[in-house]
Amino acid sequence: MAYDGKDKVLEEVTAKAYEFGFTTDIESDKAPPGLSEDIIRFISDKKNEPEWLLKWRLDAFAVWQKMEEPEWPHLNYTQPDYQAISYYSAPKQKKVLGSLDEVDPELLRTMEKLGISLEEQKRLSGVAVDFVMDSVSVATSFKAKLGELGIIFCSLSEAVQEHPELVKKYLGSIVPTKDNFFAALNSAVFTDGSFCYIPKGVRCPMELSTYFRINESGTGQFERTLVIADKGSYVSYLEGCTAPQRDENQLHAAVVELIALDESEIKYSTVQNWYPGDAEGKGGIYNFVTKRGICHERSKISWTQVETGSAVTWKYPSCILKGDHSIGEFYSVAVTNNCQQADTGTKMIHLGRNTHSTIISKGISSGRSQNSYRGLVQIMPSAENARNFSQCDSLLMTDTSGAHTFPYIEVKNPSAKVEHEATTSKIGEDQIFYCLQRGIDAEQAISLIVNGYAKDVLNQLPMEFAVEARKLLAISLEGSVG
């Protein structure tokens, strides 16, 4: 039985244009396309970096040149031409800004269109926003407020200048330069990103947030985020992104490193809404991200992600549970529509005793998209009494989309308890019937069911983000998901 209006609903979905597709006209300071040692020297020089960082970049570049782009994901795309990308682009205005009034009004308008007006954010939600446009931070707020607590929240380039000891100690310690193809590329050419340090015993009073936007046509964006939670501290970090509409595929290869020292907790939430390409699969962002965190004793890292955008997603936020009694969590909702492809999941590597991990992954496939969960749970011999629970469910909205599950489970300690379960199904006709009977129309019914389906993950998001996430779910599957 097909419920009424399904076809209509799907048509509407595919016809829905990308809401945030607009570009900002700001002159930018741009490197010529191509990648070579000279370009890396240029980037490093532009950013006035110390010698050790330049060497680190060049080493990464040497490693990258020997690596091959991974072919194992369940993805089908044309590999980007890495020599056709411009690796540096910064808005021209370089002077230090004291207040929002000094920010280019055009930029402010862009932010307003994105619904993240800094003033609003500042006044109403108490969220400190480190706004990244292309590659250089242009405005940072709440810095003084955080400074009182000793919290460092700034752009990575600023941190390189002002806190070189912390950057040098932790940069690349979790995602080494030779970790994978995209991480190596990022290490060689990263232009900026966010840096966050929470001192011992401090509970960060507000959600830290960064908005990324790819803006300049033909520029890749190579962000690098480093979050360090010192002993006994807590931080909730939000990352959200939207990008303007482009026909040409754009590459986004970010690296995120989280360090949770003893008894600290990091909550890292992402809402990802890069431009997914049009209904025919033309254009869209390639999102190849390496995210990893390390947990020391009794610490906790929690990844929550809502993935609705990007033409191609390759992303596995992972936890290395090194310390005893540490906890890793991964909550994910991945929605693919039209011709989107997503290969996403997590890795939980248990090294310490009594380590726990939880994986909840909810995939929703619509249109002609392909949505894969790929995860690794590894219990090493030292991980006494380790515990893992994984659940990955897939919901298929159309008969032309695909949902796939590739879990890897490797256990080397007999005291471990590992459970994995997965289901794939479409929305139950009986569920829709139940709603119809009670006067709820098909569209609302689907919305109800999908919201309920993704509830476990959406509930993990901080308040401000949950609203945006629901909005994104609605845009991504509008019609079929209210």
Added chain:
Amino acid sequence: MSAAVKSQPQLGPQRLLAHPASQAKGLELDRQLQAMFPERTNEAADALLTTLPVPHRRLERWKYTGVNGFWADCTRNEATYSDSKGLNPMPIPGLEAYLMVFVNGRYDATCSNLPVAEGVSCMPLSVAEKTGLVDRVLTDMEHTDWFAALNGKYASDGAFLSIADGVILDRPLVIHHRQQGQGSATFLRHALHVGKHAEAQVVTWSSASEDATGFVNVLTTGSVHDGGIFRLDKVQDEAGAVHHLAMESIDQAANSQFCIHTGTIQGLWVRNDLFIRLNGSGADTILNGAFLPSQSEMVDNHTTVDHRMPHCTSSESYKGILYDRSKGIFNGKVFVRPDAQQTNAYQQNANILASREAVMNAKPELEIYADDVKCSHGCTIGQFDEAALFYARSRGIGEAEAKSMLVHAFVADILDGFGVEEVALEVRHRLAEKHGWNRWDEPSEL
């Protein structure tokens, strides 16, 4: 494969990566085997042997399964074909059955007892091929796996069984393969056909002498036609140090049923690779397996169920208990093609690690391209249930005995599922012997 099928998503390794070192090793093995068996040629297989990647650790399907044992110890061919002296041709006591015995890949007519009945055609494959009853057609298995292609080229004999439409084979057919002597490479190929509304029960039993080494490469091709029922009990009980690779490539037509039960009793290196294609709607597949490796044994179960048509069902359950330094691998794949609506697929893999050094790697996969389906899988790796152990201990049952009760309960449903009762009994008996249980129900130690 028809053109219509080709335009659909492709199953199997999508990007095949050859590794120069293993490629060289593989081709060297092929060369040595060719020198040993100059008469065995097959052009199609030759082409596959040069184009397919030779298995190595970076190939997804061989990620956890080392193949180093293959290169060294299989072309010495010191085993001279000895007759079946010292061999018990019928491994399953008390079973009334037809019997085909193979020793190191060669058919032993004196020990065998073939069915003679109207509508039943049973003979060694070499005879069937010579008389034109069957052609060697390379299946999807050979087209995706290098070792299967090797079988396509070098297998010289095996069992051929063909049941005509509507005929029911009155007794099980036991195909017993015995590996003897040092360093021999054995290739065996069975072709089993069950006609429309026909029914057959086959038992394949592999054994080896204590001193046996080398490798055994068995490929079973099977087809079950409309409404046919085919049950296959597969038991691996090889002493010695044999590398055993068993592949099943099965095609099922509409409303047919295929059940395979795999019991791995012992074997240094055992890999089962099942590839089941559901080509007609209403087809049903049951795949069950149990493995209890000890010492440094390795058991690998790979299964692929390819749902090609609507309204098919598949149910899969594999259970393992790993002792000592043993290693277990499970990789189950349920593949649902775009047309296979109303598929109902279930997959379960449960494992217990009974020692500190044991390792289990599991990868239960779903790959689904149709929306109106119910597919689920579950996988657990853990320990004996503390509460259950405590319950038994608090009632005066010793720890070893309590554990063995739990073992019994854990694998009972799989062991009970063998199509032939005598096989189930003998598997239990052999397992008890291997693990030193005096009797299954009252083991002295575990």
